[in-house]
């Protein structure tokens with residue numbers, strides 16, 4: 001977090017110091033973009049696909065399916081990318097499949113990419129759930145653990161080996177979750193032969209969404225010059241009407257470089273420039289990045305153009321690269337009672353979401369994303385939490401442009417088994433935070449990191465685990481607060497002392513005291529008072545809600561009707577309004593839309609706590625919330641006088 005202080009002191013610190021940021025990962029993960037010196041080729045569409053249904057799910061490796069075309073080693077079906085594979089066919093075995101699935105596609109690489117040795121060709125997967133191994137023309141190029149973050153491999157030399165042939169890309173993806181994965185899970189073999197066939201096993205999970213799998217985001221080939229801009233980090237601040245963008249650029253592939261940095265406003269007019277791999281850009285008459293409904297011109301973005309020239313010798317340029325980063329200038333601060341954006345109190349009136357829809361599962365889908373943004377704006381939503389995993393980068397870019405504030409959550413959901421607090425799990429969790437911060441650090445919309453959702457924080461190892469995790473995340477990024485989302489009772493919580501903001505979930509009159517809406521005011525206020533007394537931190541109601549089956553009505557309200565969902569929300573809102581001017585800084589409804597879960601007696605074809613159906617049609621609660629959010633926007637969102 002930026003600490004309020006004198007601007008001149010800050011300026012000196014900024015300009016003289018390097019970032020106090022830990023960068024444990026090799027290299028950056030800039031979002032691929034086209035420029036005069038970079039090209040992008042999307043490999044989305046139909047891929048050949050086969051699930052390895054062998055008893056040990058290992059036939060693909062034993063028979064080296066990656067060495068030949070997939071069609072030569074067995075039957076294949078057509079599988080769209082990006083999409084979860086689960087709901088694409090009529091086959092329940094594929095919907096519920098656990099183990100390795102294989103994707104393959106051939107692609108012609110433009111001749112210039114092959115002939116020009118100064119061009120670097122990179123294969124990038126936006127995300128694939130959960131563990132992936134990638135081969136190009138039968139040679140392994142990378143593997144990656146984790147279902148929601150991008151990974152890539154340089155394949156320049158490989159594609160130059162056989163320049164006339166198409167390039168065959170094979171990706172094997174395994175959705176198995178274990179005690180050390182994030183989210184964790186366990187595989188349980190059922191050995192009672194009177195009840196289960198030989199080798200029968202199930203995947204146990206402790207989270208409430210379907211474990212969709214496959215290649216969920218775009219697969220791309222992109223180029224950069226050999227000497228290229230590898231990573232950019234920006235931090236912003238302002239004092240009065242002067243803004244400052246502190247930047248750091250890293251270059252890979254060569255030494256003799258010149259870096260020119262130019263900042264332009266939204267209309268492309270020059271604002272400031274600098275040279276060198278780190279420095280500061282002063283912005284006179286700064287236009288700050290404001291959240292939606294907090295300003296008449298939200299989501300203002302400057303463009304920071306990074307131009308890199310590599311020299312052969314003094315004055316002779318060998319190569320150029322250009323990368324343009326959108327930059328929003330804003331600050332985040334947290335006091336004991338407030339969440340401040342640009343030094344003004346910010347009140348979250350928003351939603352929790354899932355990347356989830358019919359047929360596509362968790363697959364990236366532009367029509368769905370744009371529809372969801374339109375619905376959020378219609379509702380008067382100014383924020384959401386990426387429950388319970390990082391969302392696609394394109395979604396965060398939209399948030400930057402529209403001024404929608406994001407609590408960026410990692411996939412640390414369902415950490416309930418004490419064995420998932422061991423070192424192997426913690427090490428992986430730290431790497432996931434490294435990858436998440438590396439990917440999302442420059443988005444102005446991201447205002448807080450959430451390292452987990454509802455872990456078993458009362459367990460003895462939780463304190464060390466969360467202390468380490470939160471301190472690590474704060475070291476990675478000193479500009480944003482860190483939280484984890486809790487449901488534990490205040491006195492049982494071991495990680496609480498380390499969070500900057502308390503994010504608390506509760507389901508009064510739903511999971512407890514079922515049907516008793518009358519207990520909400522007492523239980524909810526007691527809950528808040530306990531949290532605040534204990535931690536003296538601002539509190540966000542990070543989840544609350546009730547299932548409603550659309551079209552089910554009953555008055556007086558009963559559980560699962562639209563009336564009950566409405567009445568429950570209304571009781572929560574009454575308490576929120578009492579605490580709003582004290583330490584209560586936000587409310588995020590569970591959930592924006594109905595979503596798929598695994599099958600079980602508590603779920604009727606998925607979780608129905610959406611205020612929209614899975615097809616994005618409003619339930620009665622959507623209208624209730626819309627009225628409230630627009631009222632809140634008027635009461636809390638306008639710019640308050642200094």
Ligand code: GCB
Nearest residue numbers: 208453454505543590607609
């Ligand atoms: C929670 C979880 C969320 C569930 C929700 C529910 O506390 O964080 O993943 O879907 O409750 O509906 O039970």
